[in-house]
Amino acid sequence: xxxxxxxxxxxxxxxxxxxxxxxxxxxxxxxxxxxxxxxxxxxxxxxxxxxxxxxxxxxxxxxxxxxxxxxxxxxxxxxxxxxxxxxxxxxxxxxxxxxxxxxxxxxxxxxxxxxxxxxxxxxxxxxxxxxxxxxxxxxxxxxxxxxxxxxxxxxxxxxxxxxxxxxxxxxxxxxxxxxxxxxxxxxxxxxxxxxxxxxxxxxxxxxxxxxxxxxxxxxxxxxxxxxxxxxxxxxxxxxxxxxxxxxxxxxxxxxxxxxxxxxxxxxxxxxxxxxxxxxxxxxxxxxxxxxxxxxxxxxxxxxxxx
Numbered sequence: 001x002x003x004x005x006x007x008x009x010x011x012x013x014x015x016x017x018x019x020x021x022x023x024x025x026x027x028x029x030x031x032x033x034x035x036x037x038x039x040x041x042x043x044x045x046x047x048x049x050x051x052x053x054x055x056x057x058x059x060x061x062x063x064x065x066x067x068x069x070x071x072x073x074x075x076x077x078x079x080x081x082x083x084x085x086x087x088x089x090x091x092x093x094x095x096x097x098x099x100x101x102x103x104x105x106x107x108x109x110x111x112x113x114x115x116x117x118x119x120x121x122x123x124x125x126x127x128x129x130x131x132x133x134x135x136x137x138x139x140x141x142x143x144x145x146x147x148x149x150x151x152x153x154x155x156x157x158x159x160x161x162x163x164x165x166x167x168x169x170x171x172x173x174x175x176x177x178x179x180x181x182x183x184x185x186x187x188x189x190x191x192x193x194x195x196x197x198x199x200x201x202x203x204x205x206x207x208x209x210x211x212x213x214x215x216x217x218x219x220x221x222x223x224x225x226x227x228x229x230x231x232x233x234x235x236x237x238x239x240x241x242x243x244x245x246x247x248x249x250x251x252x253x254x255x256x257x258x259x260x261x262x263x264x265x266x267x268x269x270x271x272x273x274x275x276x277x278x279x280x281x282x283x284x285x286x287x288x289x290x291x292x293x294x295x296x297x298x299x300x301x302x303x304x305x306x
Contacts, residue, residue, distance in 0.1 A: 002034045005299055006055035008072065010041035013064030014139065014165060022274040023061035029292045030059065030299065042067065047075055057302040058083040059295070061274060068271040069095040069138060077304055084298045086270040087306030090242040094270045095138045097171055100241065107240035109233050110264045114173035119159045122170055126155060131175035134159065136166035147175060176264050178254030181220055183234040184272065184283045185247050187301065190231035191283035195220035216279060218286050226253060229263060237268045244306045245298055248272035248280055
């Protein structure tokens with residue numbers, strides 16, 4: 001057998017189920033490529049588990065807190081096991097949407113205006129003129145996201161529920177109408193731009209993962225200068241955060257905003273989905289790389305000190 005690869009998946013974040021699908025798809029592709037693959041459903045004994053397995057590399061297919069925020073990356077650095085995707089600092093910065101937007105702004109990447117407030121303050125009265133978006137500062141897959149429409153009489157009260165899992169401090173950002181665009185970076189190359197089209201209110205968890213929830217159009221039917229600008233900004237975001245491996249940056253484009261329209265970067269995902277319905281494998285295929293070639297590239301790119 002070839003190199004032994006531990007594929008980390010599952011965990012205990014709200015994105016556990018999607019992580020299992022990502023991990024299983026990547027594990028199957030790596031097995032097909034001749035690697036000795038061990039699937040690991042991550043729990044709090046992950047350090048002991050990895051020491052017992054003794055992998056040559058780790059494929060990190062975790063999504064959400066712990067797996068995507070620098071925590072697991074720190075464990076892998078401590079154990080000195082080469083791993084895929086971004087390192088400790090880049091992962092932590094990208095996962096914290098507030099910190100990421102500060103870095104984006106400093107790098108000349110357009111972002112929306114936002115404020116950070118306690119959920120009780122946000123639920124009491126509008127902290128920003130609607131329309132605006134409420135989202136957890138450090139979650140992914142659109143978990144816990146609300147769009148507050150123009151004319152809405154009050155903020156959503158769901159954020160006060162006792163089982164709320166989105167944290168106490170939330171981000172409120174200006175809503176940008178228009179089209180949903182996304183672009184992946186693989187190493188130092190920007191892949192194609194996808195437009196995501198959905199009949200749902202926005203590209204939420206259901207649109208991302210339910211069959212028929214969204215339509216992906218690649219190459220995105222936008223002007224060449226906007227297309228190139230999305231690629232350029234995706235590379236810049238990847239570099240500004242200090243990312244490695246594969247990332248995916250998401251944008252909103254309002255072509256009715258005058259001039260060339262308004263293009264803003266919403267966030268950079270350091271652990272983008274790797275299911276059969278996911279965006280990065282589609283962009284990779286458009287660039288001529290099979291799913292197997294993509295995950296093999298990621299494993300061969302694995303290292304410490306990322």
